[in-house]
Amino acid sequence: MLVDQRHTIILDRVAAHGAVRVTDLSTELGVSDMTVRRDIAELAARGLVRKVHGGAVDARPSAHEPGFATKKSVATDQKLAIADAALELVQPGASIALSAGTTTWALATRLAERADLRPLAVVTNSLPVADALHAAGDVGEVVLTGGSRTPSDALVGPLAVAALETLHVDLLFLGAHGIDADAGLTTPNLLEAETNRALARSARRTVVVADSTKWGTLGMARFLTLEDVDVLVTDDGLPDDARTHLADAGVRVILTPTA
Template structure:
């Protein structure tokens, strides 16, 4: 098992049980205590867990806590990949789309680089970079500009102004959290303004949210649950949450992670 795979598995264990011991992990994965301690140190530096004597525990971030792009990219990789694959099937050649910032939308971008004559508007540096690296001359990529957040989103009045005169087909929105009360949320006040501007420029809203986003509430709401035309999530979403979501959203697509 490679270190990133082991770290992702450790993180899942911490979230499931609330805490782990170094000695137990070393035995389970067949590595030394020092290797596990390095894994925990790496995850702690990314803000994904809290190191304690002999192990690690979960962290309890507030509604304004914003993890960095690298920290989020190691979470729920299989779920994000499956969600992105399903979302890619909603895009056709010649579409004009918006991709918000987020690791799931960055995953989606990887699957769209071969779509002919695509126009993409994004406030995400990693998303734009995917298309710039592909360098297709028949694709148009617009990066909004703005103030950079810890999650590599560009936000604020410059971003909002860049979006204001656009008319696009669909917004693929990555979210920090979603709940019945707060809808789709973000921990960054300016990012919610930018996302609402993207929403206003698009005819349809497709929300990309793995099951861990349910019940998480960021400081600022982007939209109510019912404003989404489609939500793509995964089979980890519990039945109660799925029922609530299905009552509010026209179409909920549930994918099976590989």
């Protein structure tokens, strides 16, 4: 396969999914990891993608917000492994909140399978999360906030914030568009940032669930600092410098294997 053909495929995958991993591209293209890294470096030098540890992400502006279906197909195995690890933090009969996001949705699908944790009280501003729990039958009480719908199927805005201000939960599982040492947790959507802050205020502990490609990605609006996070559940593709920054911020990091 010619270099230009590889570049076209890489750009197509990034445009479709928002992020790609070196290992996945190596398998698809039939070339070595080193060749893929070199291709990504060339595309990044042209401003077409942005390099992250283990892959590349979309270089489009920080206000760009991919849809739920698009994000759901990225790092699927990693998200399920993260969901399984996060599930171990849930106590039977707990009250929890799940933010919008594809990793929190993966967690909801796992929760739906765990009869031993029922009944649960679950608060969410995610339509797919609520659907996954509803489809499981008698999970417990599921509270869906009101609000305006975003491209990622989150309910956000004043109605969502007003509902959350009256609620208190034991544990919040929170997704993020991006995580950065300086910027903290970010999202492309200003109203979603406000709603995520309200979710965090409602919880005793905040657990962020996000795969390692989120590190170094920036959205337009910050909603939490690293110091606001109690636990990060991610995969072991997280770079060493990220682990250092998180430790300095007092964040407990739980790593799941990438393979």
